[in-house]
Amino acid sequence: MFAVLVLVRLPFFLTSTVQEDSYISWRCARNLVEHGVYGFNPAERVSASTTHLYVLLSAATMVIAGDHFVPLLIALNTALFLLGLLLLCRLLEPDPRRGLLLWLISGMLPVAFDMTTLGMETSLLFFLLSVLVWTVHSSRWPLAAVVLCLLPWVRPDSAVFSVIILLYAWWRTRCLPWKLALALTMGYLAVGLFNYFYFGQLINQTIVAKSVCYHPLRTFGAMAERLKVVFIGDAIHTGIFGLLSTKYLTWLNGPIAVIVTATLFVFLAKPHPRGVIGPWLLGLAIVPPAFYAAAGAMFPWYFAPSVEIGLLLLCATILYGLTRCPLKLARALTVALVFIILTVSAGKWYLTATDFGPRFLTGIGKYIAGVAKSRDTLLLEPAGFIPFYARIFTFDEVGLVSPQVTTYMRRFGVEGWWLPFLHDFHPTFVLERRPFRTEGRLSRDTALTPEQLGEFFADYELVKSFECSPGDYFKSPFMLKLAGLRTCIPFDLYQRRVSKERD
Numbered sequence: 160m161f162a163v164l165v166l167v168r169l170p171f172f173l174t175s176t177v178q179e180d181s182y183i184s185w186r187c188a189r190n191l192v193e194h195g196v197y198g199f200n201p202a203e204r205v206s207a208s209t210t211h212l213y214v215l216l217s218a219a220t221m222v223i224a225g226d227h228f229v230p231l232l233i234a235l236n237t238a239l240f241l242l243g244l245l246l247l248c249r250l251l252e253p254d255p256r257r258g259l260l261l262w263l264i265s266g267m268l269p270v271a272f273d274m275t276t277l278g279m280e281t282s283l284l285f286f287l288l289s290v291l292v293w294t295v296h297s298s299r300w301p302l303a304a305v306v307l308c309l310l311p312w313v314r315p316d317s318a319v320f321s322v323i324i325l326l327y328a329w330w331r332t333r334c335l336p337w338k339l340a341l342a343l344t345m346g347y348l349a350v351g352l353f354n355y356f357y358f359g360q361l362i363n364q365t366i367v368a369k370s371v372c373y374h375p376l377r378t379f380g381a382m383a384e385r386l387k388v389v390f391i392g393d394a395i396h397t398g399i400f401g402l403l404s405t406k407y408l409t410w411l412n413g414p415i416a417v418i419v420t421a422t423l424f425v426f427l428a429k430p431h432p433r434g435v436i437g438p439w440l441l442g443l444a445i446v447p448p449a450f451y452a453a454a455g456a457m458f459p460w461y462f463a464p465s466v467e468i469g470l471l472l473l474c475a476t477i478l479y480g481l482t483r484c485p486l487k488l489a490r491a492l493t494v495a496l497v498f499i500i501l502t503v504s505a506g507k508w509y510l511t512a513t514d515f516g517p518r519f520l521t522g523i524g525k526y527i528a529g530v531a532k533s534r535d536t537l538l539l540e541p542a543g544f545i546p547f548y549a550r551i552f553t554f555d556e557v558g559l560v561s562p563q564v565t566t567y568m569r570r571f572g573v574e575g576w577w578l579p580f581l582h583d584f585h586p587t588f589v590l591e592r593r594p595f596r597t598e599g600r601l602s603r604d605t606a607l608t609p610e611q612l613g614e615f616f617a618d619y620e621l622v623k624s625f626e627c628s629p630g631d632y633f634k635s636p637f638m639l640k641l642a643g644l645r646t647c648i649p650f651d652l653y654q655r656r657v658s659k660e661r662d
Contacts, residue, residue, distance in 0.1 A: 179543035188217035199560035207560035212312040213280035236282035243289030268505040304342035311346040323436035368558035375455025442468030525550025535587035540602040619653040
């Protein structure tokens with residue numbers, strides 16, 4: 160069964176599609192390996208990655224595999240995710256045969272492909288959460304304490320998951336799990352001390368930057384709207400439990416929400432052979448996304464572990480219903496369920512295979528690496544593919560990897576920091592999306608006035624335009640037609656005039 164779950168991922172592996180933000184952690188890991196400094200830029204200590212443990216894991220794979228570390232790391236992510244999923248399936252379904260079937264079906268969900276193939280830390284987080292649930296359920300308290308110490312090093316926001324599992328331990332033992340709570344506290348204390356003494360700040364730069372740059376509204380209406388988008392969807396987004404995230408299926412938002420709610424209600428109502436673990440797993444599926452939505456952290460990979468757990472409960476409930484059906488009907492419905500899952504998986508592969516954005520951005524980074532000098536600097540957004548391949552000192556316009564940008568946002572405001580930053584730091588290159596050239600619009604939907612735009616062009620000139628066309632990446636007419644449904648915004652590269660004259 161493990162081999163089947165690996166084989167169905169091969170088409171995804173071959174697309175070489177990786178999440179943009181994974182390259183931020185990987186650039187930190189590469190600097191750690193090559194320069195002995197944990198940071199986004201060489202010799203600059205900045206907590207540019209939210210996940211310290213995943214950076215160390217990535218660095219280890221780079222030491223082993225060199226420039227070919229990505230396949231090794233993806234394989235490791237796949238193994239971690241599938242092992243964690245197997246633990247949860249064994250908890251939900253004690254019958255070995257039905258447990259393996261549940262593992263097979265839940266391991267082929269779109270979110271499962273994302274967690275194993277996109278290169279983010281979500282597989283590691285999911286594995287540790289699964290181990291934690293399993294150790295608490297089976298009363299293996301020393302191992303549970305170790306996992307709780309590690310979780311803050313994977314992602315600080317894992318506290319939401321940890322608290323729910325601690326409450327489960329409290330309910331299960333009928334006594335306060337103070338040793339486990341102490342282990343979790345020690346984990347956060349260790350991360351805080353490491354951040355303070357190594358980076359000079361308690362909280363990761365990525366978290367500080369997002370709080371300053373995005374500043375989502377905290378009103379009741381705004382939070383309620385974000386909750387609706389997360390769980391039900393809107394005109395352009397599907398809810399997180401929708402099987403495919405695409406604007407073409409938003410008409411299914413209402414029916415999917417009703418089906419998921421009704422099925423999970425059935426799951427909670429039925430007797431469970433492993434005891435009352437269902438409501439706590441449901442808490443892991445619902446509470447963290449609600450917390451992220453309320454806080455305004457609307458990043459898909461934040462939701463992924465909860466989505467997988469929620470859909471796992473959904474699959475377990477369907478299989479439970481099938482066991483109550485006549486044998487022939489149960490077999491037919493099982494085949495139909497597997498067919499639906501495979502069809503959705505094929506749709507997910509289409510969304511992945513036709514995404515030529517990563518290759519487009521990688522090409523921009525390699526071009527910059529070919530024209531830039533070692534002391535040149537770059538200002539841009541996003542901070543993943545392009546800086547990784549450009550290999551020069553980089554500032555990003557959100558501040559995820561650049562505390563200097565965050566400082567200027569605080570001083571001049573999110574809408575007014577950009578030109579003062581350019582005047583003081585003089586980046587050699589500035590990379591912006593095409594609307595900047597025509598409308599003065601920056602990455603965070605702020606815009607320069609015509610006078611400010613003229614001031615910029617007095618110091619910088621356009622040196623290269625990057626057009627994105629599916630024909631550059633696909634030769635098959637079928638793939639060209641599918642990829643043509645995607646949108647891609649061109650980029651323009653500007654160089655400081657003084658730097659160009661000096662060259």
